[in-house]
Amino acid sequence: MGYRLVLKTIGKILLLESILMFLPLIISIIYQDGNVSVFLSSIIILFLLGFLFLRIKTESKKLFLHENFIIVAICWIVMSIFGAVPFILSKEFSSIINSIFESISGFTATGTTILINIENLSKSILFWRGFTQWIGGLGVLTFIIAVLPGKNSFNNMFKTEITGPSKEKLVPKLSQNAKILYLIYISLTCLEIIFLLLAGMNFYDAVIHALSNAGTGGFSNKNLGVVYYKNIFIEIILLIFMILFSINFAFYYDIVEKNFKSIIQNDEFKFYIFILILSSVIVFFDINKIYRSCFVSLRYSVFSVTSTISTSGYAIIDKNNLPSLSQFILFILMIFGGCAGSTSGGLKLIRILIIIKLITREINKLFHPKIIENIEINNSSVSEKMLYDVLIYFCVFIFIIFSFTFLLILTDKKDIWSSLNIIISSLNNIGYCFGNLSTSKNLENLSNLGKIILSTCMIIGRLEIYPVILMILSIFKIKK
Amino acid sequence: MKIIIAGCGKAGYNLASVLFENNDIIMIDENKEALERADQNLDVMCIKGNCISSKILLEAGVNNCDVLVSVTTRDETNIVCCLTAKNLGASRVIARIRNYEYANEIDEMKSDMNLDLVINPEKKVADEILKFLKFSKDIKVDFFANKNIEILEIKINKKNLMCNLKLKDIIKNDNQNILIAAILRDNFVIVPKGNDVIKENDTVYIIAHGNKTINFCQRNKIYVNKLNSVIIVGGGRIGCYLAEYLNNLGIKTKIFEVDKKRCIFLNDILPKSVIINGDGMDDKLLKSENIEDADAFISLTGRDEENLISVLLAKNLGAKKVIAKINREHYSRAINSLNLNIDNIINPGMITSKYVARYIDNIGDNINNSLINIKKLNVFDFKIDISTSFLNKYIKNLNLIENVLIAAIIRNREIIIPDGESIVKLGDHLVLISKSENITDINDIIKL
Structure with a gap:
């Protein structure tokens, strides 16, 4: 395998990361929070390392599919670890492991935080924490493809970073594709900042919330999260943008291109809206018994459902006190996740939809043993290979959930419900869960091994499992 | 440039692999596996469907594409695909027509159906073999005007009889229709006149009918392969x-x-x-x-x-x-x-795809009429219509700009290597040779 190429790609990533760190540096200069030296030294470290790696000479060689996967996985790990450099240098985190955990949680747009008192942190560090979610949301390699002149070898890397099973291009050129995606991403983020400002948030908070909402991450710079503002408009804006960021970005391209037909035909989008409404209604009636106010129940139910399914993970109520029906609905939604081709995590609704249709087909087959039936999504039939891929992915997904829950119980001996929940929350990049481990305090008390397990889960979930597995296998091959 | 390739077989794939780095490529095919291969290895967009259906073509964006190349297995599919595409607004269409029965009717097909280029891969490969057979490696050959005209690039040495002769004497010795189109001397292109002398180490570009070049070369002791x-x-x-x-x-x-x-x-x-x-x-x-x-x-x-x-x-x-x-x-x-x-070794796939790629590259350079680009020399093909300012005039009376040469006139599929007495008529095609790259209109060659 091209180790040189791996190092060179890492070099590019590090350089890019060091450039991106100029933004928190500027924040630090503006607010004078004493972190100028922290960010300056981080920039220098990353820049030098990146520059060193970039100097490596590589032969131009075509990469095989699995090599692409491995490079992407390694890049993500390296990027997340080096993203923790400012956290470590600022000494605002209690340990190195905690810093790296927070950084990985940021880049994978999970949003699980290990910080007990967020408001203690300096403004630039908090900004960087939110910014990592924005960077990780759509993918770093995608960004590199958009910025650097097009290289063929990135083709499969791009596909690895974009979420979901179907990766159809919007336009023929990869770099153009990446540019369009980032353009949509940036404009939506800017729009959200403006709306949050109008709703009465101050500029700094608006930027942080918009950035982390864009990556469907769910970091806040307040201990109480969204509840702090006690502002219904802010909640509505966040709600709308959570939905916007968790639907396929091709949707916006179609709107710009006035391709309304394909919007109407989009089954995944319709399914998404259906699930949203259905679960909101169920949760609404369930919690209405407690709150006894239609307005409050509606507000809480819709926000919780959206926050869960879009894998953002903002919370406005104490989840553990919810009635069990609501808890269970939200738990299922955690696994579902948003639409393919968005910044959300989870299994992706298109896979769920395909699996549901497969089940109906199987049942149909029992009635009519000789029936031939194609499964149609968006008015065109899904190939058998894709069906197979989706099924296998689902199996692997379940397998990963159970095996990591097993590992976590082994290392930390927490109860089953909490362990299962935190694993699912990490794997689906939600950062919001039920059980004991939903509070930062308990999370911080986890053993180091437990934190590593959770971090691994986040990266596995963000890259949709296979890249990380391939990487681990290839490392073992080297040792042989 | 936006290029649609209908048919993702061997030819389509090869073509895409030559073109995809500088162009936006969209491939249409009914075979999913073929598309997957292209999608994996090349930076292209793939659409599954029938390339004749206007729905699929519109989905591929045929209305604003620069070139559509149809290389499906069937000639008829290719023709219909090109016709549909042209109707839907494709600016240029290229069809592969390989059936032997059609081979002699390709010109009619091309003009009747408004196709911009017809590829017959087998014919192209035969051309390539012929070139290799006829000429030694020192001589480069290109065909144009439906392969009836050849342009030869010859490096002159002392043994050549042409050496140290005036151009008009060479032509006089040779009563055949031969045109010395350009001389490359010390990296300088000269568009020659009758009194210019050919010297040693010049590179000479000669234009002539395909069946006359061999005789000419043999007479002037330019090495060509003996082929009996x-x-x-x-x-x-x-x-x-x-x-x-x-x-x-x-x-x-x-x-x-x-x-x-x-x-x-x-x-x-x-x-x-x-x-x-x-x-x-x-x-x-x-x-x-x-x-x-x-x-x-x-x-x-x-x-x-x-x-x-x-x-x-x-x-x-x-x-x-x-x-x-x-x-x-x-x-x-x-x-x-x-x-x-x-x-x-002849690889048919690569020959055709390179040929099409060269045609497409030339469109992209905005020299939309340039056929060949040999070093600093450009060859253009223009159609004469009513807007042409020098209709029905003798060539010797034209006040041409510097470094332009009328190399050939194609009239009713006949090729005339012009002299001063030739007249430009309506419907002719003019083959021009020029040092300048940006001749976009035929009237540009007349001095104002």
């Missing part, structure tokens, strides 16, 4: 075209073909060739057919392995030049690394 008899193994389409070319040049051809029915057909269409019903790998048969006298031995059967073996055999038996057709690209890579005693 050629053996072709495999009477497929390439073999037919090649034999036809060679027969027209008066070169004896023998065609080996295993299929008896095909032999009878070949005998029908190629009366001048000797058709032999036999295997090209049979050494006894080859010997009895005087292989040692063959100036060239070309194996063009459908199987790469057979071509390779028979060519090696022929070389052993004394054939002077051997050429094998190899379809699979990885085979030709392997053969090249083996250093076998083969003079040339």
Whole structure:
């Protein structure tokens, strides 16, 4: 395998990361929070390392599919670890492991935080924490493809970073594709900042919330999260943008291109809206018994459902006190996740939809043993290979959930419900869960091994499992 | 540029792989596996569907595409696809039409159906083999105006009779229609006049009818391959075209073909060739057919392995030049690394895709009429219409800008190498040679 190429790609990533760190540096200069030296030294470290790696000479060689996967996985790990450099240098985190955990949680747009008192942190560090979610949301390699002149070898890397099973291009050129995606991403983020400002948030908070909402991450710079503002408009804006960021970005391209037909035909989008409404209604009636106010129940139910399914993970109520029906609905939604081709995590609704249709087909087959039936999504039939891929992915997904829950119980001996929940929350990049481990305090008390397990889960979930597995296998091959 | 390629077979894939780095490529095919291969290896967009359906074509964005290339398996599909695309607004369409029966009607098809370029891969490959057979490696050849005109690039040395002669004397010695179009001297292009003298080490560009270049070269002691008899193994389409070319040049051809029915057909269409019903790998048969006298031995059967073996055999038996057709690209890579005693390997797929790619590249450079670009020299093809300012005038009376030469006039498919007395008429095509790259309109060549 091209180790040189791996190092060179890492070099590019590090350089890019060091450039991106100029933004928190500027924040630090503006607010004078004493972190100028922290960010300056981080920039220098990353820049030098990146520059060193970039100097490596590589032969131009075509990469095989699995090599692409491995490079992407390694890049993500390296990027997340080096993203923790400012956290470590600022000494605002209690340990190195905690810093790296927070950084990985940021880049994978999970949003699980290990910080007990967020408001203690300096403004630039908090900004960087939110910014990592924005960077990780759509993918770093995608960004590199958009910025650097097009290289063929990135083709499969791009596909690895974009979420979901179907990766159809919007336009023929990869770099153009990446540019369009980032353009949509940036404009939506800017729009959200403006709306949050109008709703009465101050500029700094608006930027942080918009950035982390864009990556469907769910970091806040307040201990109480969204509840702090006690502002219904802010909640509505966040709600709308959570939905916007968790639907396929091709949707916006179609709107710009006035391709309304394909919007109407989009089954995944319709399914998404259906699930949203259905679960909101169920949760609404369930919690209405407690709150006894239609307005409050509606507000809480819709926000919780959206926050869960879009894998953002903002919370406005104490989840553990919810009635069990609501808890269970939200738990299922955690696994579902948003639409393919968005910044959300989870299994992706298109896979769920395909699996549901497969089940109906199987049942149909029992009635009519000789029936031939194609499964149609968006008015065109899904190939058998894709069906197979989706099924296998689902199996692997379940397998990963159970095996990591097993590992976590082994290392930390927490109860089953909490362990299962935190694993699912990490794997689906939600950062919001039920059980004991939903509070930062308990999370911080986890053993180091437990934190590593959770971090691994986040990266596995963000890259949709296979890249990380391939990487681990290839490392073992080297040792042989 | 936005290019749609209908058909993701061997040709489509090759074409895309040549073009995708600088262009936006959209591929249409009904075969999912073929598309997946392209999607994995190339930076292209793939659409599954029927390339004749206007819904699919519109989905691919045919209304604002620069070029549509149709290379599906069936000629008829290609034609209909191009017609539909043109109606839907594609600016240029290219069709692959390979059926032998259509070969002589391609010009009519092209103009009647408003196709911008028709590719006949087999014919193109036959051209390529012919070039290789006719001229030594020092001479570069290009065909244009439907392959009836050749442009030769010749490096002059002392042995050439042309050396140190005035242009008008060369032409006088040669009463044939030959045009010395340009001279490249010390990296300077000269568009020559009658009194210019050709010197040693010049590179001379000569334009002439295809069947006259060989005579001209021989008379002027420019080295060309002596070609008296050629053996072709495999009477497929390439073999037919090649034999036809060679027969027209008066070169004896023998065609080996295993299929008896095909032999009878070949005998029908190629009366001048000797058709032999036999295997090209049979050494006894080859010997009895005087292989040692063959100036060239070309194996063009459908199987790469057979071509390779028979060519090696022929070389052993004394054939002077051997050429094998190899379809699979990885085979030709392997053969090249083996250093076998083969003079040339022909890869049909690459030849056609490079040809189309060159055509498309030329569009992209905005020299939309430039056919050939040899070093600093551009060749343009313009149609004369009513807007042309010098209609019905003698060429000698035209006040042309510097460094432009009217190389040929094509009238009703006849080629005239013009002299001062020639007249430009409505409907003609003019072939121009110029140092300048940006002649966009025919009237640009007249001094104001």
